Amino acid sequence: MTLSISPPSRMVKSRLFFSQQLTHRPAWLLMLVLILSVWAAATMGAVTITWSDWLAILQGDDEPLSGGAYVLWHLRLPRILFAVMIGAALALSGALTQGLFRNPLADPGLLGVTSGAACAAALTIVLLAGSGIEVPVALRYWLLPATAFAGAVAVCFILDSVARWLTADSIAGLLLTGIALNALAAAVIGLCTYLATDEQLRSLTFWTLGSLAGANWALTTALLLALILAFWALRRLTHTMNALALGEAAAAHVGVNVRALRVRVIMLVAVLCGFAVAWCGMIGFIGLVAPHIVRLLVGPDQRRLAPLAMLVGAILLLLADTAARTVAIPAEIPVGIFTALLGAPFFLILLARMRRGS
Template structure:
């Protein structure tokens, strides 16, 4: 009896000793997420303020505060600044925020599903399928463009790219199913095979395209927020919102999945349903982002690593922090794309690759990913 009481008291003392550390961990995670949110907010204001026409942050906030009111008659510089912020830069910044958040969270989810820090949303065929459908629309879609209403003609390319990415992902997921079970290894190899096939089809269509069509496709593949409109924002927002809503709900399952599929199943995680939901949510969110902004690499690969190095691997923190940091990184890259060669504009995908590739190589050399 005495020994039992001593064991219980020992356990109580251990719990009391661990409680401050647990609270400190939760406090650190909250501070990390808050820091990512601050960075995202600063990047968003910077995206509205910086460009060929510089506007002070205070003026940007004043314009946003009056955005839904009927302003007094403005002339000269004030009117131009209001038009630049609300009509040009705001839809671009919102589209960039959606793209960055969705791509970064998708990368974190895919790394959890594949249990591999090198995993990327492109593994499920999003980018190759979108590229094939996009070039098919550019080269072969002229008769269809004329059939669309005037307001929908500019959305033909992003809609085609989105459908291409979604259909490719669904086909890859179907090939990976065996007896009601989705094999992650088969999913990976099917993604690589169909991605190569889609790339071959893309190359063939580029070969038969005109010079103007080829230039249009190449510009799209390099990625850009330059053509952002509220119509494109409306196209992307619902799908990215689904991904951002579903992602945190998968956190517990992804944490368990890190131990292995069998172990996750034994602790009550519906592994197959988790994989299907994750892959479809990633395909929808990233497919819509790629469709509207083109192919923007390394955000979904690098941002989760930055968060994991700073805040740890737990997905309850990793997923929301990745989304917020993805906003900051992508909008920061867009600011650089507009300023480096002003008044010209560098392709956004080039900027993210120039920054992301050296960082990723540094990670590999530091043996924080493999080895």
């Protein structure tokens, strides 16, 4: 008996075409939402921005900018781009963390990575001032990012070691480890707060609540270079991350060096979190919410998940920062409050869905 395979029907062809197009449409939709969010963030605020202010910047005259054009170029545009890139960095670190631990609840904030970076920065603020060491002005911008990076790396490797010791797929053990690391970091930050002077206390408050008020073109350029390098490294990791989703044993059978992959992902997450925390303080839940939104749209494939998560993270943080600086004009509310108001209910809903699915 011979088997004959008939060509796919029109309905099957239409379904295949629709499924292929669906993976491209979210990217264009998210880009449109991001552009509209940038426009809204640039025009909203204590100072009204008009078309003449945009034209003054585009013309590039030798005359110094004034009024709305000055606010737009020197204050809002750097802050907007900074919010976009910080949101993208946090979302990418969240997507990588969830892929590494094969855990939908994994997040650099929940697992103590951002707390470790903030703890290292707090120790630097308090202990360095007490030691009397004079730091050159040119190095001050890079000192806190370097120490925050070291703190994030330390917490990542501790977490990875504990995850190896715990049973595979132990969500409760992984989350409890992150809670313990968060508590330890919070204790150290609290001790630094107790020992800090009034000036240091204001800096520590910035770290615990999060703010994008310190954005400028120099920091934006540095973060852009870091994101370019991270995106270049991401292209080399997506295929192996997809293999790791099947389990460490299955990934090793197809030729993936799981240990080297863990190290590369941990270093990349540490770099992204270190940069974000060092310049913006602790901003939580972006790395948890953004990958889940994208996963609902395009599925778990890291080749699409990670880049689109960066877009969603950029949109979420930009909207949160816009609300933070416009809700209580002329005062400014810390952006970490708005991200927590967004992320905490989402986290509870996610836990409820996982309980119903179990």
